[in-house]
Amino acid sequence: RHHHSPEPEKKGRASMEEPKPLFVLRGHESVVHSVDFAGRGNERLLGADQEGVVQVWNLSNRRVEASFSPDGGAPVLAVHELFEGRWLTQSKEGLLSVWDAERVLSSGVCVSKSPPEGAVRESVRIE
Numbered sequence: 357r358h359h360h361s362p363e364p365e366k367k368g369r370a371s372m373e374e375p376k377p378l379f380v381l382r383g384h385e386s387v388v389h390s391v392d393f394a395g396r397g398n399e400r401l402l403g404a405d406q407e408g409v410v411q412v413w414n415l416s417n418r419r420v421e422a423s424f425s426p427d428g429g430a431p432v433l434a435v436h437e438l439f440e441g442r443w444l445t446q447s448k449e450g451l452l453s454v455w456d457a458e459r460v461l462s463s464g465v466c467v468s469k470s471p472p473e474g475a476v477r478e479s480v481r482i483e
Contacts, residue, residue, distance in 0.1 A: 404432035
C-alpha cells in the first residue's frame with residue numbers, strides 16, 4: 357500500500373507579495389544598525405546608524421524630533437530605551453552612554469558631532 361500525501365496547496369501570487377509599509381521614515385543617510393520604540397505608548401522610534409547619528413522620530417507626525425552624535429561620529433551599533441526617560445547608546449569605539457531623553461528632545465536636531473549639552477547621565481568606555 358502506498359500512501360500519498362496530498363500536494364501542498366499552491367499559494368496565489370497575492371499571498372507571496374510583501375506587505376506594503378504604512379509609512380516610510382526618512383532621515384538617516386547611512387546604514388541603520390539599531391532601532392527601538394521609546395516613550396509612553398511607544399510614541400517615538402530611536403534609530404542609530406553607521407555615521408554615528410541617532411535619530412528620534414515622533415511617530416504621530418512622522419518627523420525627526422531630535423538627532424545627535426553620541427561619540428563624535430563613531431558608528432552607533434545600538435540604541436535602546438532602558439526605561440521611560442533614559443536611553444542607552446553603544447558606539448563602535450566602545451562608548452556606552454545613558455541619555456536623559458528630555459534633554460535630548462529639548463536640544464532638537466543637532467548637526468554637530470558633539471552630543472547635546474547636559475544630556476549624558478553616565479558614560480563608560482569599554483576597551
